[in-house]
Amino acid sequence: MPTCEDGFFDYLRAIDCSDVEVYAISEGSVVFPKVPLMRIEGPVAVVQLLETPFVNLVNYASLVTTNAARHRFVAGKEKSLLEFGLRRAQGPDGGISASRYCYMGGFDATSNVAAGRLFGIPLRGTHSHAFVSSFMSLDEIVDKTLQSYDGSSTCEDFVSLVQTWLNRIKRTNSLRGAFGETNQSELAAFTSYALALPNNFLALVDTYDVMSSGVPNFCAVALALNEFGYKATGIRLDSGDLAYLSIEARKFFGALEKEFAIPEFGKTIITASNDLNEETIDALNKQGHEMDSFGIGTYLVTCYSQAALGCVFKLVEINNQPRMKLSEDVTKVSIPCKKRCYRLYGREGYPLVDIMTGANEPTPKVGERILCRHPFNESKRAYVVPQHVEELLKCYWPGDSGVKREELPTLKNTRDRCMQHLEHMRPDHMRRLNPTPYKVSVSAKLYDFIHFLWLNEAPVGELQ
Amino acid sequence: MPTCEDGFFDYLRAIDCSDVEVYAISEGSVVFPKVPLMRIEGPVAVVQLLETPFVNLVNYASLVTTNAARHRFVAGKEKSLLEFGLRRAQGPDGGISASRYCYMGGFDATSNVAAGRLFGIPLRGTHSHAFVSSFMSLDEIVDKTLQSYDGSSTCEDFVSLVQTWLNRIKRTNSLRGAFGETNQSELAAFTSYALALPNNFLALVDTYDVMSSGVPNFCAVALALNEFGYKATGIRLDSGDLAYLSIEARKFFGALEKEFAIPEFGKTIITASNDLNEETIDALNKQGHEMDSFGIGTYLVTCYSQAALGCVFKLVEINNQPRMKLSEDVTKVSIPCKKRCYRLYGREGYPLVDIMTGANEPTPKVGERILCRHPFNESKRAYVVPQHVEELLKCYWPGDSGVKREELPTLKNTRDRCMQHLEHMRPDHMRRLNPTPYKVSVSAKLYDFIHFLWLNEAPVGELQ
Known part of the structure; x- marks a missing residue:
C-alpha cells in the first residue's frame, strides 16, 4: 500500500x-543564547521542510x-594559526566546512587545498614525514641547479653547497x-x-631527531638558499616536547645569525603541531616557548571538547497566533x-x-x-x-515580499566582522574562566505577553 | 613570483x-590496531596525492x-535503533556519511530522507513538536473522511470518532x-x-504532558484507527523520565487492551529519544523500562565521546627498500x-x-x-x-596490474558482514569494561627483519 498520494509529490x-x-x-557576528539566529516566515509546510537543512547548516x-x-x-593575536584538520x-564536507569556518573564526590559513580554491583561504603546509622517508641519499637528486632569487646567477651544484654549509655549521x-x-x-x-x-x-x-638531525639539516639548506637570495620560511615540529625543542631551535638559529652575520636568521619561523588544542596552547604559553605559529587539526575541526551545538527550530507564531513551547526545564521554554x-x-x-521585542513595537532609540x-x-x-542601536536580524531572502535583500559579504569581510565583533566585546565577557554572562532581555511588553500566555496556556501539571 | 612551474599542472x-x-x-570487517586497513602501491607522487582523501574517508x-x-x-539485538542525527x-556530508555508516554498524533505520534515497536505508521518524503546536483545535480539520484499511467502508467523520474514543477511554x-x-x-x-x-x-x-494528554490523545486516535482496520505504530517520548514514562504508558496500553479486547494493543511500540547515548541506554536497561526502540542523534553521529579516529598513512617500502618510522612512543612505530x-x-x-607477514612469505596453512x-x-x-585462514587485504583497485578486482558489495551486504563479524568475536574481547585485547602479531621472519632495521636505522638518541 503506498504511504502517500501522488498529489503529494506533485505538491513537492x-x-x-x-x-x-x-x-x-x-x-560572523557574536551571538548569545535565546536570541534567534534566524527568523523564517512562510507557509508552515514549506518552512518545515527548511528546518533540518537550516539547523544542520547553522549548528x-x-x-x-x-x-x-x-x-x-588563547593563542593571542601575534601567532599565526593554521588549520590542519x-x-x-x-567526512569530506565536514573538512571543507571546517576550513571555511575556522578561517572565519580567526585562523590565518589552511592546509586544505580544495577549501583554498573554493573560498580563497590562504594555503599553508609542509611536506609529509613520508616525503622525508621516501629519500635514501643525496645521490638521488638529479637536477642540482638553482637559479638565484633575482635571476642574476645560477648555482650549478646546490647539493654540494648544502653539504658545505652543513660542515661550516x-x-x-x-x-x-x-x-x-x-x-x-x-638532508x-x-x-x-x-x-x-x-x-x-x-x-x-622531526622525522628522525629534531636537534641532532632535523634542525642542522634545515639550517644547511636554509643558509645555502640564503647565498642565492632566498629566505627560508621555517621549520615545523610535530612531536616531542614542543616548548623545549622550540627554545633549543631558536638558540640554534640565533647562534648562526651571529656566526654568519645573517640578519633575521634568529627569527626563522617555528611552527608546531601534534594534537594541539586550547588547553595545550595555554599550557605552552604559561611555560614559555619560541613558537611563532601553530598547526591545529583534530581538536579544532571535530570540536573535540564539545562535538555538537544544540541549536533548534521553534514555531513561535502561526496565523498571527503566538505559540510557545513549555517545558519543565526553563532553558527549553521558547x-x-x-x-x-x-x-x-x-x-x-x-x-x-541584546533585547527582543514584538515585531510591531517601536525600535529602541x-x-x-x-x-x-x-x-x-x-x-x-x-x-x-543606548548610545547606538543595531538591528540584528536582517533580510537575506525576501522571497516575493519586496523587502530589500542584504548583500552577501565575502568570506574575508565576514572574517573581518567576526574579528571586529570579538574585539569589541567587554573583556570580562570573554575571559576563559568564569566570564560575566552577557545579558539577553525582552521588552516590557513582550515580557508581559510571555507571562500572560504562560499562565493561560500551560496545561495542568506542566510546570512544576 | 609563481610558486610552481606550468609543467607541474600539466603533470597533474x-x-x-x-x-x-x-x-x-x-x-564492515572488525579490525584491530596495527593491521593496515589499506595497502596502496604505486608511484610515490600519485600515492601521496591519495593520502589525505583516503585518510579522511576512512577515519x-x-x-x-x-x-x-x-x-x-549495549541496546541489545531486540531493540530497534533509529539514527536521528x-x-x-x-556539515551536510557528515550527516549523510553518518546515516550510511550507522546503518552499517547495526542501526535499523534513519530519519535522513536523502540518505534513505541514496543508499536504500529504511526510513523512520515522527512529526515534530512544531507540527503539534501548529494546530489550534479540531475545527481546523476539513476533510474528516477515512477509508478503511481493506477499502470496504468509509468513516465519514473520523474526528467525531476520535472524540468518542477519548470519552470511552x-x-x-x-x-x-x-x-x-x-x-x-x-489531539x-x-x-x-x-x-x-x-x-x-x-x-x-510530549509536547504538553505525556500521561495526562499525549498518551490518552494517542490512544483515542489509535483506537479509532483500529475500528477501521489500521494498527497504530506507536508513540515517541522525547523528554522527561523516559524509564518511568515508558512504564506508565505501557500500563495504559495494557489497560486498554484488556478493557476493549484489542489484541496486541498492550505491545504498542514505545520509542524514546532525547540525548541518548551508550551510557544512558545502559543505565535505562539497568533500572528497567518498557521502550522498544531508541532514536539516537547527537552522541551517535558526532561521536561525542571520541570525536576523531587517528588512522594515519605511512610509507613502508620504496623501490624495494623497507622504510620504518621510528618514534620514542612505541605505539607510533610503523x-x-x-x-x-x-x-x-x-x-x-x-x-x-591477526598476523602480518612479508609479501613474499608463504600463506599460513x-x-x-x-x-x-x-x-x-x-x-x-x-x-x-589455525582451523581457518582468511586473507584480509583484498584488491579493490587493480589499476592495470591484471589482478582480479573484488566486487563491491551492497550496503546491505556490508551491514550483514559487520553484524556477522561482531557476532563471531569471542565475548571477552567485546565486553565494555576491561575487554581482553585481541592479539595482533607478525611472522617470525618479519619480526626479525623489523628488529634488524631498528638496530641499523635508528639514529643516535632516537630510542630511549
Missing part, C-alpha cells in the same frame, strides 16, 4: 520559496567558528659538538624540496511571537545587552531609556540608555 | 591511477560505524481519574496526522615492508589472532603450526594452529 515538485522570507543575524558552522575563535583567543574531519664555535652525523635521507629530502620550492622552504624536522532583535551599545562602545527584562526572571530588569 | 592533468593498486580489508567512516556498533551492543551532524474503570481534559491542539495534530498517514501513525506525545595480513580462526570458529610474535615485545609469542 511545485514548491518554491517565493512565499518565504528569511531573516538572519549576519554571519556545525557556528560551533567550529566559535572553536576557532577560542583557539585564537582535513584528515580527521567528519658543524665547525662553528658556538655549536661545536651540538650534533654529529645528520640523517642523509632527511636529501630537504635539499630536493628547497630546489623545487626555494621561495617556500618550510621543513618538517520565546513566542514574531520578534525583532537589537543590540544596544553603551558609551564605551561595548555592547551592553539612541539616548532614550528603555526597560530590558530577563525573559523569565521577574526580578532581573534594568533600564538602559 | 595527466595523472591517472592506472599504475596504482589498492588493497583493503573489506568494509570518520570507521569511527561512526564503531560507535553505532557500540550502541547496538542529521541536524547535529558536522476516560470512562474505563481502570483509568478513571487518570487524566482530565487533554490538550485539543495536540487535532494527532487526528490530522492519522488521517494523512493511517498506516504509519507514530505520535510524539611496521615496515609491503605486507600480507591474515586472520587465523580457532576450533570454536572465533578469530584467534590450515592445520599447520605457525609462530605469531608481538611486533615489538620479544617475550610475547605463541604458536597457533
